[in-house]
Amino acid sequence: MIFNLNIQSTLEALLSQEDTDGDKKITIEDQGPKSFMLNSTNGESYEVKGTYFLSNLLQELVLALDTKEEIAEISIHNIEEAPTQRISRMIRENYWNGLTRTMDEKGIQELLSDTKNESLEAESLLRVYVPQKDVLALDYYMRLKHSMPLEVIQLPKKITPEYVKKLNNKPGILSLKLSEKDDEIKGEPFVVPGGRFNEMYGWDSYFESIGLLIDGRVDLALGMANNFQYEIEYYGKILNANRSYYLTRTQPPFYSSLIVEIFEKTKDKNWLQSHLQTAIKEYETVWMVKGKRLTENGLNRYLAEGIGKPPEAEEGHFHHEIAQYAKEANMSVEAYEKAYAKGKIENPGLDNYFVHDRSVRESGHDTSYRLEGICADLNVVELNAFLYKYETDFADIIQNEFDNSFIVGEKEYTSSYWLKKASERKEKVNSLLWNEAKGMYFDYNFKTQKQTNFVSATVFTPLWAKMASKEQTKKVITNALPLLKEKGGIASCTKESRGEISKERPQKQWDYPNGWAPHQMMIWRGLQQYGYEIELQELVYRWLYMITKNAVDYNGTIPEKYDVVSATHKVFAEYGNVGTEFEYITKEGFGWMNASYQLGLSLLDSKYISQLNELTTPETIFK
Structure with missing residues (x-):
């Protein structure tokens, strides 16, 4: 009608x-x-x-x-x-378009009004940083500045932490891939998370691409992969995001998964060959450099370079950490923080704290008491699972698509080479991260040579990577699932692991009671791969019920994160909850939350979708 x-x-x-x-x-x-x-x-x-x-x-x-x-x-x-049909349709027909950006003239118009831009001489001005070797981009933006309020800055050949620190007072956007066709230059498209996150993020892009591929938006998933390749070639790594202050920081590695899933749709072998070369380069130069992200025991850690306080943190975010030093110096917290930032105060303890803090942000889990103050000392479960998947992905691609021989530079790689790497990593993970008595994986502190005993949703990532044995999988599901399962899905960690919260020890957003889309999506895939269909259906239903119920009750709201214990978007933690502030209608949702909804619906049995539309509570169905 x-x-x-x-x-x-x-x-x-x-x-x-x-x-x-x-x-x-x-x-x-x-x-x-x-x-x-x-x-x-x-x-x-x-x-x-x-x-x-x-x-x-x-x-x-x-x-x-x-x-x-x-x-x-x-x-x-x-x-x-029906609620599920409407939410899914809005994501497919509206939200992806609302989140799509480019770094060409059209896209720059949107970035000019970004809240991260500082006002310069009462004029809204956007700084664009361009890699030394990207002549096309430099020429394009220099011409564009004649008609738009841009400041174009060419980066040096060697980007050091000292140089990046100097940019903290002149923050700007980093260029991404531009292509010239028929005398017209266009930017490679990418999907942003949403709200104040108006740039291309690392692991967000992979999880968003899962939803994009389900919705037939191969063009946007391709754009993300092509921009990943650009970042590796020009900035040396997949960036936390394409902002100047992220130049020393990468993100959880999902590049191999992205190119595999895109290739399944396109079957473009030339594209695959190009991206596989770049992915191997990233693996070797970002993750496998000894003394940096590769530790002496052969496993990996997050280690973001940089100097001092992360500039993107909100005002006052570190006051609880700086207060003790300010008190000893008989200074206000604000005065001490400014003096430290300018180098007028030397503080090795604070220096060390920020090494860990930046590494937490590189991990994507910013922030969590699992990683607080020790992140750079940890062989974390998820990172080693992700790199195991790189190794097995490389082996599969080379075996199945390149006749078991793949050349990068002067080096030939075979499937057996990567399978040996994967086998060695799995053996080390089983030796150091697996706890047979508790039947779970734990992060390993290579400084203290002890496991952390912190129960996190990342315990399931070896299932996602197909690294766990059948016996280990059964134990993880038996032991960890009851500890982490809540009304709205899987919590980021247990309440016991998080510890007590107080004014001096505030709530962290990647801890209990909050739940996050990437954790759910990896857990679902893990359960699916090992044949745990009953558990899969229940966890998918719990997550989709929470999203659907909140959208039904709150004008279509789809935010960044949820309190899965109360199954609500009303989250009380640092940074608030992006995606909840809008008028009349949300035109974006939130990137990886949108993707989790589309993936969940593709996995959920039709009988449960009917009950979801009726908003039947999980407790009623799964007793």
Whole structure:
């Protein structure tokens, strides 16, 4: 049924009646009558009842405003669409487009209004940093600055931590891949997480690509991979994100997984060959350099280079750590922090703290008490699982697509070479990270030569990488799943491991009670690969129930993270919850949360999807 409505007047009447708290959304917290009569221009009427349907009506009216027509068609079908169908459709048809960016003229327009840009001489100006060897980009941005408020800065050949620290007072965006075709230069597209995260992030990009590939957006997944390749070639690593202050920091490695999954769709062997060469280069130069991210025991760690405090941290974020030193120096925390940042105060203890803090951010788990103050001393479970998958991915690709011989530079690689690497890593993981008595994997502190005993959702990553034996998998599921399973899915860690929270020891966002999309997605794949279908269905349902229920009750909200214990998006932790602040309609959702929804629906049995649409609680189904 289609209704022709006067969009503006209907919208005003709806908000006046139903948006009683004035936040330009219709949620369960509004106290309106929860019933609104639509009156079409031809005299027909239709009653819309209930928070979910009223919020859908609000969203459809706002979308209709984009037509610029006074009278527009509104579909009753869309208003009364089943929750799972609507959320999935909005992701597929709207959110991915809303999150897509490019580093060409069109994309620069959006970046100019980014909240991270500083005002310079009362004018909004964007700094663009360009690699020394990218002549095309340098010429393009230099020409662009004549018509746009840009400052274009060419990076030196060698980028040192000292140089990057100097850029902290002149932050800017790092160029990504540009291509010239038919005398037109266009930027390779990428998908941003959303909200204030308006740049291309490392591991976010992989998990977003899972959803993109499910939704048929191979073009965007390809763009992410091509930008990964650009970053490795020009910046030496896949960056935490393409901002100047991330130049010394990488992210969890998922490049091999991304190229494998894209190749499954495209079957473009020339593309695969090019990206495999780059992925091997990243493996060798970023991860396998002794004394850096490769430790003496043969396993890996995160080790972000850099000097001093991470500049992207919010004001006051480190006050709890700096306070003790400021008190000893008889200074205010603010004064001590400024003096330390300028190098007027030397503090080896604080220097060491920030080595670990930057490494936590490189791990993607920023921040967590699992890694606080010790991250650079840990062989973490997930990183070694990720690199094991690199090694087995390389072996499979070379065996199946390149007749067991692949040349990079002057070196020939075979499948057996990579399988030997993988076997050696697995043996070391089993020796140092596996705890037979507890039947779980734990991070290993190579300084103290002890396991950490911190129960984290990352305990499941060896299942995702197919590194665990059947016996180990059974023990992990038996022992870890009951500890981490909550109403809305898997928690980042146990409450016991997190410890008590206080003013002096604040909540960290990657700890209990919060849950995150990448953890869920890897756990689902792990369970699927080892044949644990019952557990898979339950965990997928719990996660999708939480997302669906919050979207139904809160005007379509899909945020960065959730409190999985209470199954709510109302998270109380550092940085807030990106994706919850919008008016009328979210046009982005949140990158990897969108992807987790699409992946979850693709895995969930149809009988559970029906119950999900009815918002049947997980406790009712899985007793």
